[in-house]
Amino acid sequence: MLPGNRxxxxxxxxxxxxxxxxxxxxxxxxxxxxxxGGNSTYEWQDTPNDNHFFDCMVGSxxxxxxxxxxxxxxxxxxxxxxxxxxxx
Numbered sequence: 001m002l003p004g005n006r007x008x009x010x011x012x013x014x015x016x017x018x019x020x021x022x023x024x025x026x027x028x029x030x031x032x033x034x035x036x037g038g039n040s041t042y043e044w045q046d047t048p049n050d051n052h053f054f055d056c057m058v059g060s061x062x063x064x065x066x067x068x069x070x071x072x073x074x075x076x077x078x079x080x081x082x083x084x085x086x087x088x
Contacts, residue, residue, distance in 0.1 A: 026057070
């Protein structure tokens, strides 16, 4: 996956230990699809890993959405105006 692609996340710096810790936190919970009475929802279940960064990431995304912040894909690109040059 290339940086900037849909679903990608670019990490800061080059510290492999910090990247591993961040990755462990992002995998601190697992979603399990639960269906009952014709309805379905996801229940989050803890794993042995910590999940503090995961919680902060989710909270940040909710706050950004609430504030109206959009991803680059969601921003409507301005239409380019055509220009006609007459005689020179």
